[in-house]
Amino acid sequence: MKGKPNKPFPLSKAQLEAVARQYPTPFYLYDETGIRQNARAIRRAFSIFPLFKEHYAVKALPNPFILQILAEEGFGADCSSLPELLLAERAGIRGEAVMFTSNETPAQEYQTALDMGAVINLDDFTHIAFLEQNARIPGLISCRYNPGPLKGGNAIIGKPEEAKYGFTREQILQAFPLLRDKGARRFALHTMVASNELNVAYHIETARILFELAVELQVKTGILLEFVNLGGGVGIPYTMEQEPLDYEYLAAGIRKAYDTIILPAGLDPLGIHTEWARVVTGPYGWLVARAIHRKHIYREYIGLDACMADLMRPALYGAYHHITIPGKEDAPCTETYDIVGSLCENNDKFAVQRHLPKIEVGESTGDFVVIHDAGAHGRAMGFNYNGKLRCGELLLGSDGSLTLIRRKETLEDYFATLPATLVPVFKTLV
Numbered sequence: 001m002k003g004k005p006n007k008p009f010p011l012s013k014a015q016l017e018a019v020a021r022q023y024p025t026p027f028y029l030y031d032e033t034g035i036r037q038n039a040r041a042i043r044r045a046f047s048i049f050p051l052f053k054e055h056y057a058v059k060a061l062p063n064p065f066i067l068q069i070l071a072e073e074g075f076g077a078d079c080s081s082l083p084e085l086l087l088a089e090r091a092g093i094r095g096e097a098v099m100f101t102s103n104e105t106p107a108q109e110y111q112t113a114l115d116m117g118a119v120i121n122l123d124d125f126t127h128i129a130f131l132e133q134n135a136r137i138p139g140l141i142s143c144r145y146n147p148g149p150l151k152g153g154n155a156i157i158g159k160p161e162e163a164k165y166g167f168t169r170e171q172i173l174q175a176f177p178l179l180r181d182k183g184a185r186r187f188a189l190h191t192m193v194a195s196n197e198l199n200v201a202y203h204i205e206t207a208r209i210l211f212e213l214a215v216e217l218q219v220k221t222g223i224l225l226e227f228v229n230l231g232g233g234v235g236i237p238y239t240m241e242q243e244p245l246d247y248e249y250l251a252a253g254i255r256k257a258y259d260t261i262i263l264p265a266g267l268d269p270l271g272i273h274t275e276w277a278r279v280v281t282g283p284y285g286w287l288v289a290r291a292i293h294r295k296h297i298y299r300e301y302i303g304l305d306a307c308m309a310d311l312m313r314p315a316l317y318g319a320y321h322h323i324t325i326p327g328k329e330d331a332p333c334t335e336t337y338d339i340v341g342s343l344c345e346n347n348d349k350f351a352v353q354r355h356l357p358k359i360e361v362g363e364s365t366g367d368f369v370v371i372h373d374a375g376a377h378g379r380a381m382g383f384n385y386n387g388k389l390r391c392g393e394l395l396l397g398s399d400g401s402l403t404l405i406r407r408k409e410t411l412e413d414y415f416a417t418l419p420a421t422l423v424p425v426f427k428t429l430v
């Protein structure tokens with residue numbers, strides 16, 4: 001047990017009191033310095049390759065302020081929908097810095113991605129004809145490979161054989177020559193087979209599978225790939241027992257596979273691309289809530305002003321998120337609590353039977369409850385069930401400034417999608 005979170009919450013209790021007076025809890029807080037340092041460490045580790053590009057998966061934290069920080073650090077974007085393409089565009093991420101990795105894609109989204117000059121990453125063989133009929137085959141095209149039984153599974157994403165994504169090996173070998181016949185001139189190969197995976201060997205094996213297929217493609221079809229995209233899925237240590245993945249060690253392992261497979265085949269330089277998200281921003285975001293109720297029945301409960309509509313990972317996957325109580329970081333964990341939200345769903349629990357210091361409750365006086373590692377797949381997965389309004393987002397700048405980068409939702413937001421004739425009725429009720 002390390003006992004301490006990997007990334008300590010960056011504000012003291014006194015600082016947090018001041019922030020909460022201006023921006024009532026709950027809210028997300030992101031740390032610019034941490035994100036930048038981490039982005040630089042990733043690029044440094046992969047600088048051992050002739051060509052490296054990370055495309056941050058926008059879905060994990062779709063806020064243009066964050067995307068702009070990442071763009072300044074040289075990252076591109078991975079998008080899977082029209083709004084995500086627009087977010088990347090707004091953050092100044094353009095052209096081939098954008099990977100469009102979607103599935104069951106509508107024609108209009110392909111067209112927009114093409115108009116933006118993004119790299120289209122096809123998810124299925126039938127999409128070659130679909131793209132040609134509804135838009136056009138671009139000069140640079142990528143295909144997503146599903147290795148099926150050749151690759152072992154992973155807890156969150158499941159077995160590749162059962163995953164809906166990508167082309168089979170045989171389809172890949174047919175797709176690229178067909179795309180060449182239809183006018184494509186530059187080619188890339190993608191895969192994504194894991195989620196939240198901390199095992200370095202697993203990621204190295206993924207790279208090796210892509211390298212071997214790159215060689216096979218060249219030998220059998222004469223197609224030369226410009227880059228391979230290893231996808232996302234690098235894990236973070238949510239629990240105190242886990243250790244962060246070592247970027248340098250991972251990059252060195254992939255480099256070794258590159259040297260033994262790509263170099264002798266004469267395929268150097270081959271670009272190495274990634275679509276990491278969780279590991280890029282996850283540890284640098286926190287959900288900050290306040291303890292407002294305590295309840296004692298068969299168990300001891302602490303009720304927060306946040307709920308699973310703000311962060312659904314614990315409810316959805318039973319995921320562990322570390323929790324600290326500002327001002328009580330070193331206090332003994334004498335209590336055993338279920339830390340819960342207000343949703344009418346019994347799985348609305350941020351923590352189950354968690355050992356924590358004694359927590360004081362109260363709407364404006366209660367202890368703050370900080371939920372760690374919420375900087376990816378956090379606010380983004382929020383929803384409005386039970387009429388819950390999603391919380392806002394704050395950015396702690398490298399200069400110490402605090403910026404509201406998304407406000408909390410309002411009742412007006414909640415009713416905005418009703419027919420226009422009804423909206424005034426609700427306005428009079430508020």
Ligand SMILES: *Cc1c(COP(=O)(O)O)cnc(C)c1O
Pocket residue numbers: 057059060078101192194195196231232233234275276277278279376
């Ligand atoms: C979700 C996703 C990612 C990012 O995954 P992380 O686990 O957050 O790194 C990358 N690529 C694709 C296609 C995805 O669906």
